[in-house]
Each structure stands twice: as structure tokens, then as C-alpha cells.
Amino acid sequence: MAVGLSLFWDGGKGRPEESSPLSAEPVHTGTDHGDAGILAGEIDSSEIMIGADLALSESQARGDYEAYKAYQARFEGIAHQSQIQEAGFSVIQEQVFPLETACFGPVTVIPALDEEHRRLGLFFAGPEGEICYRTEQLETNIRRKGCLDQCNEGIAAVSFQDVDEDGLTDILLITLCSNERAGHSGEGVAAVEAGAGAEAGAGAGAGAEAGAGTEAGAGAEAGAGTEAGAGAEAGAEAEAGAGAGTRAETGAGTGAGRGSGGGRYKIGDVLFQGEDGFYRDWRLSDKLNRFSMNKSVRFVLSFAKEGRSTEFLYSAATLEELEAGGLVIDEARRSWQEFEKLGRLEVIPGVYRMAEYNILMVYLVDERGDIVWSFQPMGDHENLYELLGVRCRDFDGDGLKDLAVLARYGYETDEGEMVTEKDYQIYCQRTGGFLTDEEMKDWYPCQEETDMEELEARAGLFWGWSG
Secondary structure, X not given: OEEEEOOOOOOOXXXXXXXXXXXXXXXXXXXXXXXXXXXXXXXXXXXXXXXXXXXXXXXXXXXXXXHHHHHHHHHHOOOEHHHOOOOOEEEOHHHOEEEEEOOOXXXXXXXEEEOOOOOEEEEEEOOOOEEEEEEOOOHHHHOOOOOOOOOEEEEEEEEEEOXXXXXXXXEEEEEEEEHHXXXXXXXXXXXXXXXXOOOOOOOOOOOOOOOHHHHXXXXXOOOOOOOOOOOOOXXXXXXXXXXXXXXXXXXXXXXXXXXXXXXXXXXXXEEEEOOOOEEOOHHHHHHHHHOOOOOOHHHHHHHHOOOOXXXXXXXXXXXXXXXXXXXXXXXXXXXXXXXXXXXXXXXXXXXXXEOOEEEEEEEEEOOOOXXXXXXXXXXXXXXXXXXXXXXXXXXXXXXXXXXEEEEEEEEEOOOOOEEEEEEEEXXXXXXXXXXEOOHHXXXXXXXXXOOHHHHHHHHHHHHOOOO
């Protein structure tokens, strides 16, 4: 018989009453795995379902389960900061920072990467180096769902803010993940599902609560006490540097989420301080990353504290909703086009500004004003610098009109210099909608001299048509 199980718990608020099995003193922890979702005596079938998609044999399931328990034992067994490296974790030295907490007093927060499984842990050490709290329940550790091995590369930024306005300092964390590490699994490769469903047809993102970004942190669990955006004026600019103890974004991969930046992308998270430790609101973290609001501390604050959100860009069903949400339409580039399978539609490029970022989207809208299709041409790029062109023509030579977007995007280098680069994306029309081209883009990466005419010529060479 088949038993439906989830091997690893992936989200929610940690319970800080657990203690380390190797420590004589009680140690608070942010983990809440229990027995990894597998109860004693349940592994007795010839086939066990792990998560929703993967069927494993009993021996495979037991092997993964034992590997996870071994990892847990190493993590939970660290009782002093001197044991972190001995347990197989590499301390990220440039991001070790002091923090005053209500429940533990002054602590040193020590982020460390597990060398074997690339999972990120946060250790809170007291004045004598004793570990009084730890957690690895972070959004960055569930990029590969149901997997022990993750794709963490480091930390891009850390900041300390009272996000939920309860008088306690919270932690805003932005980590770096690698596409290459996750690529073999087929999971976690895109920018954390940013805009997932945005290219999935009419009513993109349907089912998501419109404007749910205003709920970010609302009723944040375990005594947050106030809604995350309570009392903050919507649209007020976040003060990323405000408040003592704010740690600036480091050069450790800033700008690394861009499409051609080495296959790395960012993951945002907020750890709220409570009476007994820290906890996450998994709903807030999910929205931060699903809708690409994870690119900087200011971006995270704009959502988590002020209640602003990019979610409407993906969940809106009509052009009216987009305009009401603040999308600024590029009037010079909007045009009516005849798409053979979808009929006559208006191509509408638009930009939404949030914090210091410009987010580019392109929509296909019918004569009633309903959104038929939406595109997110930015991919992993962080900020639109200039839209250079939107063109509709048959790029792949199959007789159906496609859509191409060429733009220049800005990003900050590891040295802190602001630079720009060009990139393009082609969407090929198919019977049921559009397919994002990957093959031609692999064959012809965007060059500084690339323009729409050059793009069309290259498409003709690649797909074997001319004129």
C-alpha cells in the first residue's frame, strides 16, 4: 500500500520550548520537525509517497529519513558557538552580528551554512558563547520542496527593524541561492516561483486574494499583537537604514539575482521576535518570494511593514484593476495585434514602482478589458532601467505571431557600482497560449549591440527562415 507522507516540514512558526539533546541546559530552538513527519511503525510498505510527486522505495525513504535525522542531530547538538564548525557548519563571518533580545538579553547571531546539505542555520549565542536559541526554519531552506539538500550560497543582506511594531526588534534576512545547485532537481530554478502562474493564461494568479499583500503579517502569529502594516501610511518610503543596528547590504552577491549574474537569486524572510524566541509568518514569507518582493531590505519593508504589494500584478483579472493598483502603462508601446489562436488583443506594457525598484510586466487584454495573458520578461533581473522595445511577429516561423521584449536592466555589482545590461525574452505562441523560449536564448545570449532588428535576424537564422 502507499502511504502519503511529507518527509520534511517546510514552513510555519517554530516552537521554542524544545531543547538540545546534547546540552545540559535547556536550549530554545526554532525547529519543529518532530520525527520529520514520519511516525514510528509507519514505514512498513513497499512504496512510500514522499511529498506529492515522488514515489520512493522503502529503502530509499529510510535512507533519506536517516540522513535527515543525522543532520538534525548535528544541528541540535551544538551547545556552544565553538562547536558550530566542528559540527560541519561554516560560519558566515562577515554577517555575525550582536542583537539585544527581550527573551535572552544580549546575544550574538551567528549564521552558518551546513557544508554537506547547504542548509542555512542561525545560532544565537549568549555572552559566554552558549547557544541559547537556534533555528533553521527559514524560507531559504525549503526552495527544494521535500529535499534535505538545498541551494544556499550565502547572505546578501541583514537588517534589524521592528516590523510588526510591538516594541521588539525583528530580523530581516535576504539570502542567496544558486540555480546551479538546484538545477538537477528541477526545483527552485526560477526566481522562487516569482510570478508563478503569471504566464498561465487568463486570470493569471486566480485564486490569490486580491490585495492580500495588505494582510502581510496581519495577525502575525504568537503574540505579534499588531498587523504588520498597522499605522503605516501605504506608499510611505521604507527607511532601510533607519534604526540602530541596521546592517547594510553587503557585496556578497548584491545584484546576484539578475538573469545573467551567475545563476543566483535572492530569498527574503522576516523573523519576528516574540516572548520566547523568534518565529516566522510563513504566509508573509511565501508572498515575499512568490511575487519577487525579496530584492532588498527596503523592498521587504515596503511589503511587510507598509502593506504594499506586487501581488496585484499577477492576480488582476482586468486592466482596470491594474491601473487602480498603480501600474503605469507605456502608452507609446501599447498596440492592438491579431494573435491567430487568441484573436485580437491589445499588447500593454507597464511598470510598477515599489521601494526603489521598477517592475516590468506585459499584458494581453481583450476588447472588454479582461486580461487574457501576462508576461514577466524581467525574470531574475532586479530593476528595469529602460524598456527598449516590444515587438509582435512570427519569430519562430510557425505561422503564429509571437512577442519579444528587449530591455535594459540595472543592478549593483559586488563592488557597489551601479551598472546596466541588456536582455531579451521571446514568447512563442502555441495553441493554448505562449511558451517562453529558452533554446534560442541559450544559442544567442543578448549582446550590448542587440536591437530588435538584430534579434529578428538571429531568430531567422536559428529557426531557419529568412526575410
